Amino acid sequence: MTAAKRLRHAPLLAVLLLAVAGCGSDAGQTETSNMARGLLKNLIGVATAGRAAEAAPSDAPTPDQIAAAALGSFAGPLMLVTLEAQGQTTVMGLYGENGPMRTYALPSEQSLILRSGILVGTRGFGFDMMSAETDAVAALILARKEGAAAKVQRYLDAENVERPLPMECAVSRGDKSEYEVAGLKFRGIQMVEICAFQGQAVGSAYLVSDKGAVLASRQWIGPELGYVTLQTLRP
Amino acid sequence: MNRSRSVVAALAVSLAALQAASAEPLIGGSRNSFGLPGLIDTPSALSLPDGVIGASTYFGAGGQRHSFAFQITPRLTALFRYSRIDDYFAPDDPLYDRSIDLHLRLLDEKGWRPAVAIGVRDFIGSGAFASEYVVATKTITPTLQVSAGIGWGRLGSSNSIGAPFGARPGPAVVDGSPINYDRWFRGDAAPFLGVSWQATEKLTLKAEYSPDAYAEEVARAGFDRASPLNLGLDYRIGRSASVSAYYLYGSEVGVQVNIAIDPRRPPFPSGIEKTPLPVAPRPSRAADPVGWSGEWAAEAQVHPAVQAAVAKALSADGILLESMALSASTAEVRVRNQTYATQAQALGHVARVLTRALPPSVEYLVLTSVANGMPTSSVTLRRSDLEAMENGNSAALLTRATITDALAVSSGPLRPTDDLFPRFQWALTPYAEASIFDPVDPFLIDVGIAASMRYEISPGLVLAGSVRQKVAGNLDQSSRVPGPSPVRSDLVSYQRNGDLTIPSLTLSWYGRPAENLYARVSFGLLERMFGGVSGELLWKPVDSRLALGAELNYVQKRDYEQRFGFLDYTVVTGHASVYYDIGSGFTGRLDVGRYLAGDWGGTVSLNREFANGWRIGAFATFTDMPGAGPGDARFDKGLSLTIPIGWTTGKPTIASFTNTFGMSGGDGGARLAVDGRLYDSVRQSHVGALYSGWGRFWR
Numbered sequence: 001m002t003a004a005k006r007l008r009h010a011p012l013l014a015v016l017l018l019a020v021a022g023c024g025s026d027a028g029q030t031e032t033s034n035m036a037r038g039l040l041k042n043l044i045g046v047a048t049a050g051r052a053a054e055a056a057p058s059d060a061p062t063p064d065q066i067a068a069a070a071l072g073s074f075a076g077p078l079m080l081v082t083l084e085a086q087g088q089t090t091v092m093g094l095y096g097e098n099g100p101m102r103t104y105a106l107p108s109e110q111s112l113i114l115r116s117g118i119l120v121g122t123r124g125f126g127f128d129m130m131s132a133e134t135d136a137v138a139a140l141i142l143a144r145k146e147g148a149a150a151k152v153q154r155y156l157d158a159e160n161v162e163r164p165l166p167m168e169c170a171v172s173r174g175d176k177s178e179y180e181v182a183g184l185k186f187r188g189i190q191m192v193e194i195c196a197f198q199g200q201a202v203g204s205a206y207l208v209s210d211k212g213a214v215l216a217s218r219q220w221i222g223p224e225l226g227y228v229t230l231q232t233l234r235p
Numbered sequence: 236m237n238r239s240r241s242v243v244a245a246l247a248v249s250l251a252a253l254q255a256a257s258a259e260p261l262i263g264g265s266r267n268s269f270g271l272p273g274l275i276d277t278p279s280a281l282s283l284p285d286g287v288i289g290a291s292t293y294f295g296a297g298g299q300r301h302s303f304a305f306q307i308t309p310r311l312t313a314l315f316r317y318s319r320i321d322d323y324f325a326p327d328d329p330l331y332d333r334s335i336d337l338h339l340r341l342l343d344e345k346g347w348r349p350a351v352a353i354g355v356r357d358f359i360g361s362g363a364f365a366s367e368y369v370v371a372t373k374t375i376t377p378t379l380q381v382s383a384g385i386g387w388g389r390l391g392s393s394n395s396i397g398a399p400f401g402a403r404p405g406p407a408v409v410d411g412s413p414i415n416y417d418r419w420f421r422g423d424a425a426p427f428l429g430v431s432w433q434a435t436e437k438l439t440l441k442a443e444y445s446p447d448a449y450a451e452e453v454a455r456a457g458f459d460r461a462s463p464l465n466l467g468l469d470y471r472i473g474r475s476a477s478v479s480a481y482y483l484y485g486s487e488v489g490v491q492v493n494i495a496i497d498p499r500r501p502p503f504p505s506g507i508e509k510t511p512l513p514v515a516p517r518p519s520r521a522a523d524p525v526g527w528s529g530e531w532a533a534e535a536q537v538h539p540a541v542q543a544a545v546a547k548a549l550s551a552d553g554i555l556l557e558s559m560a561l562s563a564s565t566a567e568v569r570v571r572n573q574t575y576a577t578q579a580q581a582l583g584h585v586a587r588v589l590t591r592a593l594p595p596s597v598e599y600l601v602l603t604s605v606a607n608g609m610p611t612s613s614v615t616l617r618r619s620d621l622e623a624m625e626n627g628n629s630a631a632l633l634t635r636a637t638i639t640d641a642l643a644v645s646s647g648p649l650r651p652t653d654d655l656f657p658r659f660q661w662a663l664t665p666y667a668e669a670s671i672f673d674p675v676d677p678f679l680i681d682v683g684i685a686a687s688m689r690y691e692i693s694p695g696l697v698l699a700g701s702v703r704q705k706v707a708g709n710l711d712q713s714s715r716v717p718g719p720s721p722v723r724s725d726l727v728s729y730q731r732n733g734d735l736t737i738p739s740l741t742l743s744w745y746g747r748p749a750e751n752l753y754a755r756v757s758f759g760l761l762e763r764m765f766g767g768v769s770g771e772l773l774w775k776p777v778d779s780r781l782a783l784g785a786e787l788n789y790v791q792k793r794d795y796e797q798r799f800g801f802l803d804y805t806v807v808t809g810h811a812s813v814y815y816d817i818g819s820g821f822t823g824r825l826d827v828g829r830y831l832a833g834d835w836g837g838t839v840s841l842n843r844e845f846a847n848g849w850r851i852g853a854f855a856t857f858t859d860m861p862g863a864g865p866g867d868a869r870f871d872k873g874l875s876l877t878i879p880i881g882w883t884t885g886k887p888t889i890a891s892f893t894n895t896f897g898m899s900g901g902d903g904g905a906r907l908a909v910d911g912r913l914y915d916s917v918r919q920s921h922v923g924a925l926y927s928g929w930g931r932f933w934r
Contacts, residue, residue: 095510095513096512096513096514096515097513097516098513098514098515098516098622098625099516101625101626103510103513103626105510109509109510110509110510111510113626120626121626121933123510123511123934124506124507124508124509124510125505125507126502126503126504126505126506126507126885127503127504127505128505128934130505130626130629130930130933130934131626131627131628131629131933133628154628155504155505156504156505156930156931156934157499157504157930158498158499158500158501158504158845158846158847159499159845159846159847159927160577160579160846160847160927160928160929160930160931161846161930162628162629162630162930
């Protein structure tokens with residue numbers, strides 16, 4: 001409740017990110033815009049709560065507390081996210097959905113783009129992954145099958161050209177695993193993906209449910225941004 | 236399989252590390268005291284990395300040198316230098332000078348062959364540093380390099396081996412003269428030698444034998460050149476800076492700070508601007524039969540409501556919706572990008588906003604860019620492509636886009652956005668104006684407050700102006716004497732007046748007379764020194780590398796008070812221009828016509844541009860201006876540098892900083908400095924720029 005109160009007084013950063021209201025003949029569009037607006041307000045509230053707590057180190061919120069606060073104040077799909085390079089855990093909420101592609105926004109107005117749970121882009125981090133070809137590896141990972149497949153991730157260079165980073169990936173099946181966050185249990189099988197490029201190798205791991213959904217993952221964004229860890233709070 | 240891969244990986248990584256270690260000194264990491272790759276006074280055969288801009292500031296024996304080096308092509312380096320040579324004329328009577336160097340790497344190191352370069356130092360005008368050289372550099376071990384060469388001019392002034400190409404004539408003209416070709420590689424030649432050793436990753440030690448006798452300095456001011464041996468060290472700080480220290484001529488010391496900026500290595504290649512709005516896919520036909528039917532288009536209130544929503548969302552994103560056409564199948568938006576340095580990125584934002592706002596039956600999105608009120612280009616996209624290809628490979632979407640002249644599309648009547656025009660904007664900003672390294676006034680500066688306003692009466696009709704008030708400074712104490720037939724050489728008379736001046740106040744009209752044609756007419760106080768009327772016409776097809784322009788001005792010299800008074804000098808001036816996009820980031824330009832002093836001639840410019848907005852250029856002007864005094868230079872030349880502000884901060888902005896390093900500032904070859912010239916604003920949204928920036932469409 002404190003978070004909710006705080007959010008009412010929070011500076012309306014959300015105004016900057018407002019979606020367009022529909023034209024009146026299309027209720028679905030108006031709803032999307034309201035959703036985006038609400039999402040951001042809530043995320044800002046959660047983030048502000050986290051910051052206030054950081055001031056007193058003994059009181060630092062655990063990921064569980066962050067997750068619980070987010071689940072309590074926002075109704076849409078949510079994920080817990082840790083950018084390992086920054087070492088900071090926060091919440092991101094659904095910002096846009098287009099078929100299997102979902103854009104999740106962070107309170108910092110940055111975003112991660114997932115296609116069927118596999119990272120295909122980032123926005124606002126300075127060294128963004130602009131796009132990725134993940135269909136072949138996704139087919140293996142989501143079906144929890146082993147095999148080899150190609151993957152391409154693309155990055156913007158300083159000349160505004162999307163530079164592809166082609167990778168050869170080996171997907172293998174690991175153990176059953178589960179995690180619990182904010183009292184919610186998620187179960188699945190760990191799929192490990194080792195991708196090689198230019199003489200280097202990076203590994204990502206996915207916890208895939210029986211229904212073929214990626215519940216949690218640790219994925220490699222790129223050389224500068226490193227790894228991100230994602231945990232579903234509400235699918 | 237995994238094991239063999241990781242072995243390969245380890246091997247590749249260690250190989251890469253080795254290459255990096257040996258490649259480091261080869262890119263000319265350490266510079267000499269003149270700002271070019273080299274030892275201390277002598278050059279080496281290295282270059283800066285391609286495209287890099289290197290700034291060096293040297294303080295020490297002999298004075299100061301502030302150098303800006305541009306690696307124009309992988310082999311050609313150009314350098315502009317402000318310098319102060321202490322005690323040049325007499326004790327405590329220094330020479331303030333500007334000079335230009337060129338350095339060309341002819342051969343790369345290969346096998347036993349050393350790298351070889353040729354260069355001319357300070358080759359224009361009085362040439363206080365004038366020297367030429369041929370130099371070879373060989374890498375002995377990955378950390379040890381030896382450079383040896385033969386120098387002429389100052390570099391041939393002691394221990395000479397004779398004059399292989401004949402005697403060296405004296406400089407033809409004291410100042411502002413053309414290039415002294417006839418002096419190059421003439422007169423006494425002498426060998427020089429230098430060694431550089433990279434002691435650690437950060438520290439490079441250097442030693443050289445320099446034949447420069449410092450003859451003028453020794454003769455005029457008792458400069459002590461006790462030894463031809465110079466020693467130095469260079470210590471790297473971070474990725475792009477270093478400090479150097481020298482022990483010189485057996486008697487003196489010097490220090491230097493170097494910075495290298497690589498336009499292709501920005502702090503944030505993709506920018507740190509906030510995430511854009513995502514595409515909103517349309518609902519199914521069953522879910523919204525009315526929207527899909529297109530019947531809504533007949534209802535009068537729909538278009539204004541949609542337009543208001545789009546305008547609001549775009550305005551929050553720093554983009555202005557000027558007008559919009561809407562039918563059941565097609566929407567055209569005319570947008571002014573006020574935020575994103577890359578037009579394609581702005582269009583990507585516009586396209587996504589439209590997917591969120593338009594009724595489902597609208598399939599064709601026409602994104603028309605507007606510059607100074609002129610519609611320039613139209614990018615037509617299919618909404619279903621945006622839905623299917625969102626956040627995918629941007630190149631794939633580009634193949635589905637159609638780019639045309641904005642006048643070639645007809646999407647129905649355009650409705651102006653409500654409450655947009657007339658539009659008034661104002662700003663209050665500090666300003667600083669300096670005169671540095673001028674032979675007479677080495678350092679004068681004014682600071683003050685500038686108020687500017689811009690009143691757009693309708694799209695393309697603009698009243699704009701500014702007022703300045705000096706708060707503090709010493710420009711009014713300048714002792715420089717204005718030239719005899721003042722056109723530009725009386726700048727000092729304007730600089731002395733800082734009280735409530737009007738730098739400019741103009742009424743301008745921009746328009747599109749026909750397809751491929753752009754026009755401008757400006758009237759009023761066009762610039763600080765001239766007022767009158769200026770007209771311009773530009774022919775530039777949307778997908779053409781070639782553009783042709785014509786400009787005609789009738790102007791009168793403004794009074795030194797810089798208010799509404801005029802002096803007794805009028806002139807008709809104007810140029811015919813050819814612009815050509817050569818490719819690989821190079822653009823060329825030729826202007827032929829009549830300059831402000833009534834002199835006839837031409838200007839050749841060559842620019843190297845990076846897609847991210849960096850621009851390095853060189854220009855030269857030749858006119859029939861009579862006379863040979865400092866104010867009457869008929870040959871002007873210089874370098875210019877444009878730095879996009881967004882590159883340095885990562886935040887989106889169309890702002891940039893441009894500086895021109897000019898040589899003369901004389902009356903010959905001077906052009907009017909009117910605002911809003913057509914070519915640069917129009918081409919930002921033409922095919923060349925859109926293609927090169929398209930990688931940012933989904934950013």
